[in-house]
Amino acid sequence: MTERKRRKPGETRDKLMEAALTLVGKGRHFASLGIREVTRQAGVVPTSFYRHFRNMDDLGLQLVDELGLVLRRMMRDARANVLQAEKLMAESVAIFIRHVQDNRSFFVFMAQGLAGESRAVQEGIRSELRFFASELANDLRRLRLVDHLNDADLDLTCDLVVRTVAFSLTDLISVSADDDYQIDQIRQRTTRYLQLIFVGAAHWQTGD
Amino acid sequence: MTERKRRKPGETRDKLMEAALTLVGKGRHFASLGIREVTRQAGVVPTSFYRHFRNMDDLGLQLVDELGLVLRRMMRDARANVLQAEKLMAESVAIFIRHVQDNRSFFVFMAQGLAGESRAVQEGIRSELRFFASELANDLRRLRLVDHLNDADLDLTCDLVVRTVAFSLTDLISVSADDDYQIDQIRQRTTRYLQLIFVGAAHWQTGD
DNA sequence: CCTCCATGTGTACAGTTGTTCACTTGATGT
DNA sequence: ACATCAAGTGAACAACTGTACACATGGAGG
Incomplete structure (x- = not known):
């Protein structure tokens, strides 16, 4: 029994998580x-649920873990495809929106979870966002676009960026998934939010 | 029957809305x-519910209306007490946090509703936020602190401010209501977000 | 080949849910 | 003084809920 992983791709467990996301x-x-x-x-028969999860909160927590993977894929996508510094923000927002459209349910779950019922899920999502912001700060440091900011101020800026983009989720989920015009409006607006923030960062003086 | 308002302060209706907020x-x-x-x-007996609301969504909508009143009170409070321009943001955030503490359930309801189940409630809250942002723009115009911004850019800035403050709600509801230290941290951080945004607004050039 | 055990199934039960209906009550406008 | 009607009550119902239990099965390790 040295290898304790009997499970083939845990069909039912995945089916249950997908089912929750579908709903x-x-x-x-x-x-x-x-x-x-x-x-x-x-x-699946109701009793099967307990073979994989203790309760709905437990399922939620495991969804948060998968959400982490989705976010990491998005980050990798952005790092690979954001090439020109002057279009950095427009391209990043476009990639974000594309990933939201490809994983709508996941991102809706994330938006719900931020003010959700389960403390644990809430904290899990918040921690994913913190991680995302810190990775963003690393990338910006590497690109040397914000050399005049110290670490704390760069973190502040990145947090604000992530929050702004996350809030745009509530805009995205309030329009139907195929309303291209409205989605494009949201994309433009979000991009301008980020530009405004970075203009602020460019002129920021550490001592207030 | 010229005056159709028989109801004394609709006790039961209020009790039901308060009960939902309490939960x-x-x-x-x-x-x-x-x-x-x-x-x-x-x-109250279950049947009484139907004397005042069609269903839970209906109750939610009426809660949104009351939420509007709470927000307007907060705005009035801010207008009356934000005296010195250089402390404008710190004082506004402080007032916001005080009102959140005084009406915690209302603001939790608002945070939940932004990604909630009922489309109508969602839209109601979003519209309250839009209204709030436009009032903020009016105030800033009157104070003549942002004369170099045209109307569209001022609206953009105010939207971003409101979103940032609204997102701070998710921070506030994730700490216990009497953890003064953490709440003060959130207050400081939110204030710095706003300062960053306004530094951006001060250096914003309309054509990108 | 045999045994084990994670995974999946079917049945069962007590508790809760939304909603209905017929009834009481008490303040109101005339 | 009286009729009216919004507001509140209590009993009833079928549908659904979470969870427990005993059982079936089939692939892996010895």
């Missing part, structure tokens, strides 16, 4: 989902 | 509340 994507709030509802959506 | 304040998510649960908390 969230259909407009339901995660906090209002029940075990029976999720198992029904997954095409 | 939200205790950590429950609005989307997971049921009619029976709310009536139980209000000390």
